[in-house]
Structures are given as structure tokens and as C-alpha cells.
Amino acid sequence: MSLFLEEALAIEDKLVSIRRKIHTNPELAYHEEDTAELVGEWLGRLGISVTTHVGGTGVVGVLKGPKAGRVVALRADMDALPLQEASDISFRSRKEGVMHACGHDAHIAMLLGAAMILAKHRDELRGTVKFLFQPAEEAAEMGGGALPMIEAGVLRNPKVDYVFGLHIFANYPSRTFALRPGPLMAASCTFKIRILGRGGHGSSPHQTVDPVFITAQLITALQGIRSRMVDPVEPSVVSVCSVHSGTRNNIIPDDAVLEGTVRTVNDATKAKIASLIRGISDSVCKAFGARCEVEIKDAYPVTVNDPGVEADVSKLLKSIPGTRTVEVPPLLVAEDFSFYLREVPGTYYFLGTRNEKKGCVGPNHSTRFKIDERVMKYGSASLALLAFEFTGRGVR
Ligand SMILES: [Zn+2]
Ligand SMILES: [Zn+2]
Numbered sequence: 001m002s003l004f005l006e007e008a009l010a011i012e013d014k015l016v017s018i019r020r021k022i023h024t025n026p027e028l029a030y031h032e033e034d035t036a037e038l039v040g041e042w043l044g045r046l047g048i049s050v051t052t053h054v055g056g057t058g059v060v061g062v063l064k065g066p067k068a069g070r071v072v073a074l075r076a077d078m079d080a081l082p083l084q085e086a087s088d089i090s091f092r093s094r095k096e097g098v099m100h101a102c103g104h105d106a107h108i109a110m111l112l113g114a115a116m117i118l119a120k121h122r123d124e125l126r127g128t129v130k131f132l133f134q135p136a137e138e139a140a141e142m143g144g145g146a147l148p149m150i151e152a153g154v155l156r157n158p159k160v161d162y163v164f165g166l167h168i169f170a171n172y173p174s175r176t177f178a179l180r181p182g183p184l185m186a187a188s189c190t191f192k193i194r195i196l197g198r199g200g201h202g203s204s205p206h207q208t209v210d211p212v213f214i215t216a217q218l219i220t221a222l223q224g225i226r227s228r229m230v231d232p233v234e235p236s237v238v239s240v241c242s243v244h245s246g247t248r249n250n251i252i253p254d255d256a257v258l259e260g261t262v263r264t265v266n267d268a269t270k271a272k273i274a275s276l277i278r279g280i281s282d283s284v285c286k287a288f289g290a291r292c293e294v295e296i297k298d299a300y301p302v303t304v305n306d307p308g309v310e311a312d313v314s315k316l317l318k319s320i321p322g323t324r325t326v327e328v329p330p331l332l333v334a335e336d337f338s339f340y341l342r343e344v345p346g347t348y349y350f351l352g353t354r355n356e357k358k359g360c361v362g363p364n365h366s367t368r369f370k371i372d373e374r375v376m377k378y379g380s381a382s383l384a385l386l387a388f389e390f391t392g393r394g395v396r
Contacts, residue, residue: 002321004384007117008377014116015376018042019109020091026080026098026105029139032057035078035108039133042112046119048131055148061131063118069127069391070161073154073344074383075337076111077104077137077145086367101369103168103353106376108133110166113380118387127391128158137336140261140299141190144336155343162309162390163346165337166379170363172352174372177317177325177382179349181310185303186235186263187270188334193218193281194293195256202250209289211256212245218258218284219243225276230269237263237332238273263332265302303338306345312393313347316385323378351379 008015018038027035036052036059043050043061051060057078085092085099093099115131132154136145155163172178195218197211205213219240226238238260245256262277264270274296285292317325328350337348353360355372362368 004117004381004388005321005377007120008113008381008384011113011116011380012377015109015113015380016373018112019105019373019376022105022108023100024091024094026093026095026100027078028082028098029079029136029142029145030056032078032135036133039078039108039112043115043131046115048115048119054154055135055145055152057135058145058149058152059133060154061115063115063122063125063129063131065125065127065391066123067126069125069395070393071128071130071158072387072390073130073132073160073163073340074111074114074387075132075134075163075165075340076107077134078108079104079136079138079145081138081365083365083367087370089370099367101366102138102364103369103371104137106168106371106373106379107166110376110379111383113376114383114387117380117384121388125388125391126395129387129391130154130160140188140334140336141297144300144339146336146339150339150343155340160344162393163340163344164313164383164386165340165348166383167335167348167350168353168371168375168379169350170354170360170369172350172354174352174355174360174375175323175378176352177323177349178328178352179305179310179314179325179347180327180330181305181307183265183302183304183330184348185330185338186265186332186334187302188299189262189270189274190297190299191260191262191277192295193258195258195285196291196293197254197256199252199254202252205252208252210252211290212253214285214288214290215243215245215256215258217288218281221280221284222277225273225280229276230273234269235265235330235332236269236273237261238277263334265330300334300336301338301342303335303348304341305347306341309345310347313349313386316389317349317382320378320381320385351375351382
């Protein structure tokens with residue numbers, strides 16, 4: 001294994017410069033045009049066949065070895081988030097209100113790094129490696145970017161046998177790989193509640209049905225689901241994450257809109273929470289004379305690692321010098337990588353990037369998110385290793 005790590009170390013400067021270039025020019029879901037162009041150019045330069053505009057702005061590279069073997073897909077997501085970066089790094093986002101705050105810039109660099117390593121070993125490769133650069137992972141409200149890629153046929157022709165994905169994560173220390181067999185991440189649902197009141201003058205609330213006041217009651221009531229109505233040892237979350245209403249200080253508005261997310265790891269709990277959100281929203285609104293419209297949509301399913309594949313992945317990760325591999329409990333984040341894992345066995349794993357000494361402490365999805373770039377070489381080496389070993393899995 002140390003060979004792939006040595007090769008990753010040799011291209012470390014390239015990984016950092018690719019990541020920084022993408023970081024300065026973040027692109028939101030389905031607008032990853034410059035990013036896709038950069039990916040396509042790199043793959044082309046490596047002699048890897050490239051297809052662009054797959055499932056929207058996705059890019060697929062195919063590297064075929066001379067010997068027969070399995071087909072392994074490696075996936076990186078490419079989209080950024082609608083956040084204003086709050087750090088003073090030299091390569092900070094040049095786009096107002098858009099930021100790579102989940103590390104997808106590093107995912108692209110790490111997967112390109114794996115492609116560089118594997119392209120060097122093309123003559124020894126058994127089977128085929130597909131590089132999936134996917135749009136729109138963050139856009140759960142749009143259904144994400146994985147399904148359109150799958151619908152475009154990325155898991156067919158040739159049929160993919162194993163799929164792997166990697167995520168940078170500030171929850172774990174630098175150079176730590178974290179994963180588990182079975183369910184790794186939650187299913188997510190999005191909800192949108194529109195409270196229909198009746199506006200009027202701020203001085204005369206009795207002549208109105210005040211949706212702002214009702215919003216306050218409803219947010220509190222919804223927290224009763226998790227704390228009072230669902231088994232406390234069952235993992236679940238109900239979060240209201242956006243509230244919009246009103247225009248100025250003395251006008252009671254007509255309506256208010258709340259949006260949020262639900263996370264669960266089993267279907268019965270998910271159904272129960274959805275029905276409680278509807279019931280509580282109706283009752284609270286009715287109690288104060290308002291009506292409401294509730295929309296609840298399934299976003300991503302549970303991300304389930306194949307136990308047999310995961311066991312081999314863990315073993316391989318443990319062989320990478322300078323890293324640590326740990327088994328973690330399920331997390332309530334959600335990922336559209338789950339859609340690939342419903343079709344093909346594989347494993348999703350995290351690479352820790354928290355490094356207090358370097359000030360890399362802000363969590364993913366925060367304006368202060370900062371990654372320890374020196375971990376990227378381990379990510380590239382791990383992806384190259386999984387592709388190399390799994391293309392030869394069970395092949396003589
Ligand atoms: Zn994210
Ligand atoms: Zn992410």
C-alpha cells in the first residue's frame with residue numbers, strides 16, 4: 001500500500017492547487033459548469049475517456065485495464081452551498097454568498113488524485129474503473145444529483161460491481177477514516193409548512209390572525225415530537241431550519257413559511273414523525289384561528305454499507321500508513337450516495353479533517369468550515385487502493 005501513498009504524496013501539491021482553484025469558484029447545485037470543465041480537462045489529460053453533461057452537469061471518466069476484472073465506480077460530489085465564507089484564507093470564495101462548506105472541492109481533488117495514480121498503473125489494472133463526478137448532492141429539495149446520474153446509466157455498460165464514496169468530515173480528527181457496516185447515515189425528509197393567517201396593523205393584533213406568533217408556538221410544539229413522542233433511544237431529529245415572514249416592524253403579515261428536515265434510520269419512525277408534523281401543525285394553527293398547508297417530501301434513503309464489502313474496505317484502509325481507521329455509530333446526516341448503494345454493493349466512508357493546531361475546527365456546513373488539506377493525499381491513496389483491489393476481487 002505504501003506505494004499508492006508515496007504516489008499520492010508526490011502529487012500532493014497538485015491536489016492542493018486543484019482544490020484551491022475550485023474553492024475560489026464554488027458553484028451551486030446544477031451550476032457546476034466551470035468545475036465540470038476542469039474535471040473533464042484533467043481526466044482527458046490522463047488519457048481517461050470522458051463523458052460530460054451526465055445527469056445534468058455530471059462528468060464520468062472510464063479507465064479500462066488490459067486484463068479482465070470487476071467494474072468499480074468511485075464517486076465525488078461537486079456542488080457548493082449558499083453560504084458566505086467567514087474565513088480569511090488566501091483562496092477564499094470569490095463568489096458572494098456561495099461557499100464550498102462541505103468539502104466537495106476536496107472530494108473532486110481527491111478523486112482526480114486517485115485517477116492520476118490509477119492512470120499510472122493502467123497496465124496492471126484488472127477490470128474497469130469509473131469516475132463519477134456528480135452534481136447537486138446538497139440539493140435534497142430537488143431530489144439530489146445521484147438519481148439523475150443513475151437514470152443516465154452510469155451504473156450500466158459496463159455494469160458496476162462495487163461503488164465507493166468518501167466524505168471529508170470535521171467531526172473526526174485529521175487522518176482518521178471512519179465507517180461502519182450496515183446503516184451509516186440517516187434517511188432525510190424535507191418539510192414545508194405554510195401558516196395562513198390574516199395580517200393587519202402591529203398595534204391591533206386582536207383584529208388579525210398573527211402567523212408570526214403562531215410560528216413561535218409551532219416551532220416549540222414540533223420539538224415535542226422528538227422529546228416526548230418518539231422512543232428516546234431511537235435515532236431521529238426534527239429541525240426547523242428556515243422561517244420567513246413579514247416585511248417591516250409594524251405590519252402583521254398574512255402568512256409565514258417554515259422549512260425543515262427530519263432524519264431517521266427506520267421507516268416506521270419516519271412515517272410516525274411525518275404524521276405528527278401534520279397533526280401538530282393543524283392543531284396549533286387551528287387553536288389560534290389560522291390554517292396551514294403542510295408538504296413533506298422524502299429526500300434521501302438510509303445509506304447502507306454492504307457488510308462484506310465494508311469489512312474488506314476497513315482492512316484495506318487500516319493498511320494505509322499514517323492513518324487510523326475507526327468504526328463509528330450511525331450519523332443523522334444524509335447522502336444521496338444512498339441511491340447508488342441501493343443498486344450496487346459498496347461502502348461510504350469518512351476522512352476526518354479536524355485539526356485544532358491548524359484552526360480547522362468549524363463544522364461542515366458552517367461559514368467557518370476549513371479543511372486540513374494535508375489529509376487529501378490519504379483520501380486519494382485510499383480511493384486508488386479500493387479501486388485497484390476491488391477490480392481484482394475474486395478474479396484470478
Ligand atoms: Zn453537505
Ligand atoms: Zn457533503
